[in-house]
Amino acid sequence: MRFRSPRAARALALTAGSLAIALTLAACGSNEEPDDAPEAQETVDGSALEARSPLTGELVEGSAPTNPVFVVKIDNTASAAPQLGLSAADLVAEQLVEGGDSRLAAFFYSELPERVGPVRSSRTTDIGIVKPLDGVLVASGGAPATVNRLRSEQVTTVVEGAPGFSRDSGRRAPYNLMMDLTALAKETGAGSTPAAYLPWGTDEEFPGARPATTVEAQFSGRRTTTWSFAKGGYTPTNGHAADGDVFRPDTLVVLRVPVGDAGYTDPAGNPVPESRFVGKGEAFVFHGGEVVRGRWTKKGFAGSVQLRTQGGELTLPPGKVWLGLVPADGGDVRFTG
Incomplete structure (x- = not known):
């Protein structure tokens, strides 16, 4: 089951060190407000089915989120300690990176914390992780080969310089880049409705x-x-x-x-x-x-x-x-x- 799609969306353009944000208007116009509640689909006998979260499969109470799914790349080594914001994530994926270490891709949709990190760079592995949701990848940046692949696969990415990024003076670089997802969401506006990321049951x-x-x-x-x-x-x-x-x-x-x-x-x-x-x-x-x-x-x-x-x-x-x-x-x- 999906939430009803918002009727306005914003597209994020990837740049080397800053973010250009462009408003994209849907054909039905830009002045309409997103629906306040998730759509209740019906069974063949006319009874209503309750909406479920695409990232957890849980029943949704109240309004569906209007923000996109943000997928934040977080360092997963001892140098990153303490990691912040993970308890608010709906889902977390772990992937292998160079040197035998791993990195996290934390999915935020139902709750947007004001402090997430430390944020690190993207990898080509992120393509298969992010694309099913049409989500927004949040990273410190990326190697040219990675940036080109993400762009060719049309993965929307925001990098340092975008709204919400800041440096923590109490940490050493590169483990001091943090993200305020509430600030980023104000700039990105409504996202497209994601489909179920995993096969949910009971x-x-x-x-x-x-x-x-x-x-x-x-x-x-x-x-x-x-x-x-x-x-x-x-x-x-x-x-x-x-x-x-x-x-x-x-x-x-x-x-x-x-x-x-x-x-x-x-x-x-x-x-x-x-x-x-x-x-x-x-x-x-x-x-x-x-x-x-x-x-x-x-x-x-x-x-x-x-x-x-x-x-x-x-x-x-x-x-x-x-x-x-x-x-x-x-x-x-x-x-x-």
């Missing part, structure tokens, strides 16, 4: 197969993200978030993805990897202290993720999700009951 439909209360997602020999299940959710045991600002998902989705070469190196000479979030591969879904193994498919960068087990389609219980894009070669997934 708790009752989740076919828990075996216990799994501790989870390890290995991205490289340098980075393994670990989780512990308790009190209905998952807590990271080696994260870098500030106390009281931790992202605690209801579900962990780990996908084994192909990793190639992005075609350039970082300043230290490390090859930059590209996790291609498209195609198919092995999938692990952790919920309620249990795990189900299956397969994932995604047709094209803009396609939505589909999950299947030997028993058929697999849907996710509503709630916040951590999405781990673990390399099919060189990565690993381990868990214990």
Whole structure:
């Protein structure tokens, strides 16, 4: 189910160090206000269905957000500590970057914090992460090869110099760039209505197969993200978030993805990897202290993720999700009951 689309939108133009914001008017005119409430679709017998969030699958109370989905790139090393704003994210994706480290792509839609970061640069992996939502990628900048790829794939990106960016004098560069999403939203205006990012279902439909209360997602020999299940959710045991600002998902989705070469190196000479979030591969879904193994498919960068087990389609219980894009070669997934 989708929210009713707003009738006005703004397009963001990527620049090297600043943001040019241009108002794009819909054919029906620019003076109409966005609808206040999510659209209730009807069943064949005429009864109403309630709207659900495209990022969590949860029922939406009151008005649907009028802002775009913002996907903020956040550093995920010890140098980034403490990370800010993660507890407000609807969904967080983790990806491999050069040197064996990982980086986060945090999705903000239902709640826009005033302080998110530290914000770091984009990667070509972000294309497959952002395009299904027609979202706005928020990054410090990007290598020319990455910027060209993002532009060619029509991924809307804002970089340092745009409204909302600031430097924290109490941190050292480059780990001191922060973002105020409320300020950015005032400039971007209404976004297009996103479709469901993941296949949502109900708790009752989740076919828990075996216990799994501790989870390890290995991205490289340098980075393994670990989780512990308790009190209905998952807590990271080696994260870098500030106390009281931790992202605690209801579900962990780990996908084994192909990793190639992005075609350039970082300043230290490390090859930059590209996790291609498209195609198919092995999938692990952790919920309620249990795990189900299956397969994932995604047709094209803009396609939505589909999950299947030997028993058929697999849907996710509503709630916040951590999405781990673990390399099919060189990565690993381990868990214990």
